[in-house]
Amino acid sequence: MPEIRALASVQDHVLLGHGEVVNSYRSLLLRALLRERSFRIGALIIGFVTAGALLAPVVAWLLGHGVTEQFRDTALTEMGLPTGPTFEFPLGADGNGRDVLVRTLYGARVSLAIAIPATTLAMIIGTAIGLVSGFLAGRVDRVISQAVDVALSFPFIVTALSLLSLNRGVDGKPFVAPSLVVVLIITLFSWTYFARLTRGLVFVLRRSPLVEAAQTIGASKARIIMREILPNIAPVILVYWAVQLPTNIIAEATLSFLGVGVQAPQPSWGNMIAEAQRSSLYQLQPWFLLGPGIALFLTVAGFNTLSAGLRNVLDPHRRSG
Amino acid sequence: MTTHVARKLLLGIAGGILSISVLGSSAQAEDLKHGGVLRIASIQSDLDAFDPLTGYSIDSWEILRATTRQLVTYPGSPAGLKEDTTLVPDLAKSWDISDDGKVYTFHLKDDVFFSGSLERKIVASDFVYGVKRFCDPNKQVAAINYFNLVISGFVDYCKEFAKVRTGDLAATKAFTDTHEIAGVSAPDEHTLVIKSDTKNYDFLNILSMNFVSPVAPEIASKYFPDSLESRKNLPSSGPYYVDTYEQGQKLVLKKAKNFKPESDQARKAYADEIDIDFTANSEDSVVQKIIAGEADLSLYLDIPPIPTIQRFLSQKSPDIHVTNSGSANFITFNQRPEVKSDGTEALRKLKVRQALTYAVNREHLAQTQAGSIGAVPLTQIITSTILGFEKFDPYPTESYRGDPAKAKQLLAEAGYPNGIAFDAIYRGNAQFEAIAVTAKEDLEAAGITLNLIPIPPTQWYAFIQDPKSRWDLSLGGTFSPDWQGPSTRMLLGGWLNSDAAPCGTGNVHAICYSNPELNKLAAQAYPSDDPGPIWTKADKLVSADLPWIPLFEKRKVVVTSDRLANWVWSSLAVNADITNIALKQ
Numbered sequence: 075m076p077e078i079r080a081l082a083s084v085q086d087h088v089l090l091g092h093g094e095v096v097n098s099y100r101s102l103l104l105r106a107l108l109r110e111r112s113f114r115i116g117a118l119i120i121g122f123v124t125a126g127a128l129l130a131p132v133v134a135w136l137l138g139h140g141v142t143e144q145f146r147d148t149a150l151t152e153m154g155l156p157t158g159p160t161f162e163f164p165l166g167a168d169g170n171g172r173d174v175l176v177r178t179l180y181g182a183r184v185s186l187a188i189a190i191p192a193t194t195l196a197m198i199i200g201t202a203i204g205l206v207s208g209f210l211a212g213r214v215d216r217v218i219s220q221a222v223d224v225a226l227s228f229p230f231i232v233t234a235l236s237l238l239s240l241n242r243g244v245d246g247k248p249f250v251a252p253s254l255v256v257v258l259i260i261t262l263f264s265w266t267y268f269a270r271l272t273r274g275l276v277f278v279l280r281r282s283p284l285v286e287a288a289q290t291i292g293a294s295k296a297r298i299i300m301r302e303i304l305p306n307i308a309p310v311i312l313v314y315w316a317v318q319l320p321t322n323i324i325a326e327a328t329l330s331f332l333g334v335g336v337q338a339p340q341p342s343w344g345n346m347i348a349e350a351q352r353s354s355l356y357q358l359q360p361w362f363l364l365g366p367g368i369a370l371f372l373t374v375a376g377f378n379t380l381s382a383g384l385r386n387v388l389d390p391h392r393r394s395g
Numbered sequence: 396m397t398t399h400v401a402r403k404l405l406l407g408i409a410g411g412i413l414s415i416s417v418l419g420s421s422a423q424a425e426d427l428k429h430g431g432v433l434r435i436a437s438i439q440s441d442l443d444a445f446d447p448l449t450g451y452s453i454d455s456w457e458i459l460r461a462t463t464r465q466l467v468t469y470p471g472s473p474a475g476l477k478e479d480t481t482l483v484p485d486l487a488k489s490w491d492i493s494d495d496g497k498v499y500t501f502h503l504k505d506d507v508f509f510s511g512s513l514e515r516k517i518v519a520s521d522f523v524y525g526v527k528r529f530c531d532p533n534k535q536v537a538a539i540n541y542f543n544l545v546i547s548g549f550v551d552y553c554k555e556f557a558k559v560r561t562g563d564l565a566a567t568k569a570f571t572d573t574h575e576i577a578g579v580s581a582p583d584e585h586t587l588v589i590k591s592d593t594k595n596y597d598f599l600n601i602l603s604m605n606f607v608s609p610v611a612p613e614i615a616s617k618y619f620p621d622s623l624e625s626r627k628n629l630p631s632s633g634p635y636y637v638d639t640y641e642q643g644q645k646l647v648l649k650k651a652k653n654f655k656p657e658s659d660q661a662r663k664a665y666a667d668e669i670d671i672d673f674t675a676n677s678e679d680s681v682v683q684k685i686i687a688g689e690a691d692l693s694l695y696l697d698i699p700p701i702p703t704i705q706r707f708l709s710q711k712s713p714d715i716h717v718t719n720s721g722s723a724n725f726i727t728f729n730q731r732p733e734v735k736s737d738g739t740e741a742l743r744k745l746k747v748r749q750a751l752t753y754a755v756n757r758e759h760l761a762q763t764q765a766g767s768i769g770a771v772p773l774t775q776i777i778t779s780t781i782l783g784f785e786k787f788d789p790y791p792t793e794s795y796r797g798d799p800a801k802a803k804q805l806l807a808e809a810g811y812p813n814g815i816a817f818d819a820i821y822r823g824n825a826q827f828e829a830i831a832v833t834a835k836e837d838l839e840a841a842g843i844t845l846n847l848i849p850i851p852p853t854q855w856y857a858f859i860q861d862p863k864s865r866w867d868l869s870l871g872g873t874f875s876p877d878w879q880g881p882s883t884r885m886l887l888g889g890w891l892n893s894d895a896a897p898c899g900t901g902n903v904h905a906i907c908y909s910n911p912e913l914n915k916l917a918a919q920a921y922p923s924d925d926p927g928p929i930w931t932k933a934d935k936l937v938s939a940d941l942p943w944i945p946l947f948e949k950r951k952v953v954v955t956s957d958r959l960a961n962w963v964w965s966s967l968a969v970n971a972d973i974t975n976i977a978l979k980q
Contacts, residue, residue, distance in 0.1 A: 144836045146759050153766040154701050169701075170763075170832055239851070332824055337849060339832040352825035354679045354700035 086174045106387045113383025119376030123182055130179035140172035141180045142339040146171040156359045165361040171352045177341035178365040184342040185373060186262035188253060189323040193261035197315050200268020205299050207269065208276025225266045238334040256335050260322050271314055275307040316381030320374040327370055345368045427960050431978035436681045436690035437673050439852065440643045446621035447608040448528050451537030451903060453697050455874045461635040461648055461669055463608040466501050467599050468656055470661040471963040471972035473719035476951065478778040479966035480880040482599055483660045486517060486609065496594035501587040506658045509637030510651030512628045513611050517580035521609035526579045527571045527609060530556045534620040539897035540889045547590040548577025568616040591673055594922040597881050604877055608632055615745040626757035634664035634914040646671040661851065665977035678825055682954060691956040692971050697826055700956045701765045707954050718961055720969050721780030722875040723773050724830065726944040728868050730907040731898060738867030740815040746809035748941040749790060754802035754841035755834060757795035761947045763829040770947040775938040778948045782881045783930025789939040802841035814842030817867040823849035831870045856903050865941050872904050872943055879966040883930040888917040891942050908942040
């Protein structure tokens with residue numbers, strides 16, 4: 075069966091060629107990104123924060139300080155005032171004699187563990203809704219747009235506080251883990267931005283020659299959306315994911331600051347900042363506030379810088395403009 | 396025959412003592428001027444209660460001091476809380492006590508008036524109505540246990556009142572109009588008679604609490620007790636009336652025009668106005684307001700933040716005031732019989748409670764309250780300013796640091812060799828969170844796991860008193876003596892006495908404890924002329940049985956602005972006496 079073998083060889087060749095195109099595109103993209111200064115700085119900062127989050131248990135082990143462990147005899151005075159930075163406590167202690175550095179590093183885990191899934195979930199939901207709305211247009215689009223407007227009209231803090239307080243049974247215990255509710259709440263308030271962005275992009279693309287050509291050869295709507303439109307808007311959506319992520323990190327910190335996010339004694343940057351502020355101990359041990367404060371700033375600044383770099387490279391409008 | 400003469404003699408002696416203690420500061424008192432606005436910053440966004448019927452927190456009593464008067468009261472003391480124990484006449488000008496000590500006849504002053512929504516003379520029947528409200532099924536008096544025991548016919552009256560349907564103001568009014576309490580009567584406008592089935596050594600002290608205030612029936616019967624409308628409209632019997640009340644914003648009290656300072660031996664009412672600001676929502680923001688001079692005093696601030704205390708102390712500021720308060724913090728248990736969780740079942744065993752008391756590190760917990768300036772470890776039920784106190788530690792550990800090994804051993808003996816877990820609720824503010832996380836960390840070493848559950852502070856009392864709430868232990872237990880000195884009845888004869896306060900009633904912590912031996916001792920103490928030793932015995936009995944785990948006794952630390960011209964403690968408020976503090980002019 076020589077014909078079959080020849081066909082297989084051609085297929086292999088084509089596939090190999092396709093792989094080369096992809097590889098070459100990837101290396102081009104990587105080179106372009108690495109040439110972009112804001113991307114490099116952003117990636118460096120995020121790498122630093124991520125490494126800190128991953129190495130938190132190692133740092134805790136090296137210092138001999140567990141994340142919730144209290145050292146009331148060595149880190150606090152008789153009056154309960156915490157020590158400042160020392161060799162044993164590099165960023166000093168908090169009001170309960172716990173290591174601020176260790177807690178800040180563990181706080182990074184919480185921030186990323188909540189903000190990344192929440193933003194990704196929001197991206198998936200928002201993009202799916204935006205694709206349907208933008209492509210089908212007409213009545214469906216009007217209904218979805220109205221729904222997005224309604225969702226956007228809810229004030230974040232008030233709604234989040236209400237939902238989190240509803241998450242408590244008569245026994246005082248939460249129905250669902252508060253951190254999961256925080257992920258869902260942040261998702262609830264972020265998907266709309268992705269939906270609007272996607273809808274706008276699809277609205278332009280649905281009348282493009284690319285889509286018209288696909289319609290002419292009889293491609294189904296689902297195929298057009300998945301194979302023609304989605305790959306074209308994906309870079310912009312990914313850039314927006316990086317833009318939205320720092321906003322969501324702050325949202326998590328805000329909820330924890332208000333006492334409804336991550337609960338004591340687990341640390342998050344928000345509840346650490348709240349504790350430093352409520353107890354006024356930042357006046358005597360500024361690192362109690364500065365530790366999580368700087369970490370939050372660095373992370374937000376890192377993701378903002380990274381997203382600016384990504385936008386410069388990936389956003390076609392930027393490049394053409 | 397009554398002891399009217401003896402009473403006058405006693406009053407004379409009390410007055411003499413008072414005048415001697417005041418003599419030293421008389422020069423200062425003369426310098427104090429009337430006028431100005433006293434400003435108070437509250438951490439809570441509203442008062443937890445603002446009706447003499449329901450107010451039972453020291454903070455609500457601080458404000459009620461300005462808007463209510465009683466038959467007898469304490470004049471406040473610049474020296475300290477336990478120095479404010481001398482009762483003086485308030486709305487009563489004198490009283491007679493029957494020979495058997497069971498009947499008190501009060502003669503009311505002539506020049507005392509309601510102010511605010513109603514301006515008329517206060518008469519004896521207003522007290523009768525005030526007491527009749529105590530068992531209003533819509534909202535019951537906060538400390539009913541006292542009155543169950545000391546007022547004749549009170550329990551029977553309440554049983555009848557309980558049959559009235561709730562939510563119907565007309566039905567409530569019809570009941571109070573047609574039913575009387577056998578032990579409370581007003582033979583005429585100026586005479587009030589209160590009868591008890593037994594002699595009670597602390598009868599007058601009980602009447603000094605804000606609950607026993609005159610209430611105008613023509614206004615009060617229009618509203619549900621302590622509702623917003625009631626808060627705005629209930630006439631004041633004190634030197635100040637409610638001028639403005641905006642929930643979550645502010646409460647403005649103004650001095651009543653018909654208040655006659657010469658008829659009030661306890662309140663000078665120096666300030667023209669008292670403003671309470673509800674917009675500061677954290678310990679830090681309240682003290683910042685005080686330091687910046689935007690507020691003079693705080694409300695709902697149990698203890699100022701530690702850096703603030705240190706700052707005032709290091710600056711040797713005259714604006715920090717510290718006194719022994721007799722207040723305490725403890726861990727309570729959910730012992731309602733209908734609750735059947737593993738944790739609550741375990742806590743019914745003495746050995747588990749003993750394990751808990753060995754597992755807590757009281758030194759660490761006192762450290763969360765600014766160390767020895769703010770708190771000292773406590774190992775018994777009653778505290779140092781209360782009658783009957785004798786230092787007692789049934790389960791001693793070195794320097795109050797706990798003994799995790801002993802705790803583990805006791806747990807194993809109780810049938811929990813692998814440790815035990817409890818659902819532990821705490822008030823979600825900085826102070827109680829520090830207690831909660833510290834206790835959790837220390838108990839962990841003894842194999843006791845606490846699943847911490849924060850409850851928003853504004854919902855705390857409602858949550859804990861709701862029988863449907865599920866929790867094993869509470870890290871938010873606190874108490875302050877209802878009055879200083881002979882107030883032992885409050886705990887040993889009240890909260891823990893199941894004859895006076897059956898499960899969950901009469902206290903804000905839903906204490907559900909019964910010990911017939913304690914009840915017997917309490918019954919002996921009430922009519923005794925020397926109740927101290929009986930209370931000491933009772934304290935030792937229950938401290939060993941651990942109806943709750945005592946943690947530490949607090950000292951009251953208050954920081955103020957520099958605008959205050961004097962300082963006076965009020966034992967009822969366990970804080971500043973806002974009716975006796977003057978402003979620098």
